Amino acid sequence: MKTNYMNPYLAGVLLGLVLLMAFFFSGRGLGASGAAKSVVVSAVEVVAPQHTANSPYYSKYVGEGKTPLKGWLVFEMMGVLVGGFLSGALSGRLNWKIEHFPGITANRRLVFAAMGGILFGFGSQLGRGCTSGSALTGMAVLSVAGFVSMMAIFGTAFAMAYFLRKNWI
Amino acid sequence: MGPLVPQEIIGADWNLFIAFAIGIGFGFVLEQAGFSSSRKLAGMFYGYDTVVLKVFFTGAITAMLGLLFFSLFGWIDLNLVYVNPTFLGSAIVGGIIMGAGFIIGGFCPGTSVCAAAIGKIDAMVFIGGIFLGIFFFAEGFPLIKDFYMSGDFGPMKVSELLGISGGLMALLVIIAALVMFKFGELAEKKWPREEY
Numbered sequence: 001m002k003t004n005y006m007n008p009y010l011a012g013v014l015l016g017l018v019l020l021m022a023f024f025f026s027g028r029g030l031g032a033s034g035a036a037k038s039v040v041v042s043a044v045e046v047v048a049p050q051h052t053a054n055s056p057y058y059s060k061y062v063g064e065g066k067t068p069l070k071g072w073l074v075f076e077m078m079g080v081l082v083g084g085f086l087s088g089a090l091s092g093r094l095n096w097k098i099e100h101f102p103g104i105t106a107n108r109r110l111v112f113a114a115m116g117g118i119l120f121g122f123g124s125q126l127g128r129g130c131t132s133g134s135a136l137t138g139m140a141v142l143s144v145a146g147f148v149s150m151m152a153i154f155g156t157a158f159a160m161a162y163f164l165r166k167n168w169i
Numbered sequence: 170m171g172p173l174v175p176q177e178i179i180g181a182d183w184n185l186f187i188a189f190a191i192g193i194g195f196g197f198v199l200e201q202a203g204f205s206s207s208r209k210l211a212g213m214f215y216g217y218d219t220v221v222l223k224v225f226f227t228g229a230i231t232a233m234l235g236l237l238f239f240s241l242f243g244w245i246d247l248n249l250v251y252v253n254p255t256f257l258g259s260a261i262v263g264g265i266i267m268g269a270g271f272i273i274g275g276f277c278p279g280t281s282v283c284a285a286a287i288g289k290i291d292a293m294v295f296i297g298g299i300f301l302g303i304f305f306f307a308e309g310f311p312l313i314k315d316f317y318m319s320g321d322f323g324p325m326k327v328s329e330l331l332g333i334s335g336g337l338m339a340l341l342v343i344i345a346a347l348v349m350f351k352f353g354e355l356a357e358k359k360w361p362r363e364e365y
Contacts, residue, residue, distance in 0.1 A: 015228035016232040019232040079195065085196075091201070119298075124299075126266065136225060145253045145254060152264020156265045168208065
């Protein structure tokens with residue numbers, strides 16, 4: 001099959017090398033949901049500083065000398081935006097698009113994207129990291145949490161695939 | 170020698186710049202692999218495209234072996250590399266909720282940002298959902314806190330749990346991955362598809 005994408009095994013090796021560099025330079029792995037958490041915490045801090053100071057959750061991240069937006073993951077995710085954009089530009093994939101299976105409407109795709117995002121955002125906080133931070137990075141350091149996250153995420157997605165098949169195939 | 174920043178071989182001032190540079194590499198590779206397409210990602214769960222399996226496991230194994238060899242050569246002190254702690258209950262339930270989010274929304278957080286970077290509007294909506302989901306968690310945290318902290322095993326490694334060396338554990342993961350790659354290749358032949 002003809003494809004414009006990189007060979008997946010080569011891409012995997014390159015992804016592993018990027019992750020290895022994160023360990024080698026910063027002593028930590030990749031992540032994504034942690035950056036979103038910093039954005040949410042900072043936004044709530046601006047709107048309701050009293051609330052963040054009193055909350056058992058927000059108060060861990062705000063207060064004297066703490067600037068969640070100057071975090072490692074926030075800068076890493078800004079890099080992801082730039083890197084993704086550069087790759088899309090080089091491969092001619094930059095365009096505004098609601099990508100969906102032709103059997104469903106664009107609106108249905110957006111509703112499900114929103115629902116999936118809400119679940120993933122919530123689950124990533126409960127599970128202490130998402131596919132990048134907990135599963136991928138965790139597996140690379142052989143952590144139990146990494147393998148548990150990976151199996152729970154992919155196992156559930158497989159188990160639910162049948163019920164959502166009309167959205168994808 | 171490594172990790173360089175925690176050992177102050179490179180100043181902490183550089184850490185955010187390094188994060189940004191590493192992020193560029195991360196985003197570039199994800200996009201080149203096709204992780205900016207929800208239809209490619211979801212293909213994993215219907216067998217028509219197993220790029221997720223191949224990239225994810227090849228990536229994990231490459232970094233895993235890299236860490237083991239770097240440690241063997243004395244290039245990195247593994248004691249200074251962060252190991253995410255295991256809280257069993259919340260890891261399982263959190264993972265189940267994320268898995269549901271994956272098949273319903275077609276992205277995970279990292280891939281959604283990568284897809285948004287090339288203009289995918291569904292990915293931008295997904296990101297909005299992530300913010301909302303985190304907000305719900307934060308507001309509901311007092312109710313969930315006990316469960317969130319339950320089953321604390323600390324930064325435990327699978328190799329310690331099984332009482333085997335890190336190298337043997339890596340070998341087992343590689344063997345498991347090779348078997349899965351074979352199944353992935355077979356599935357793609359069985360359920361062919363167009364390119365997105």
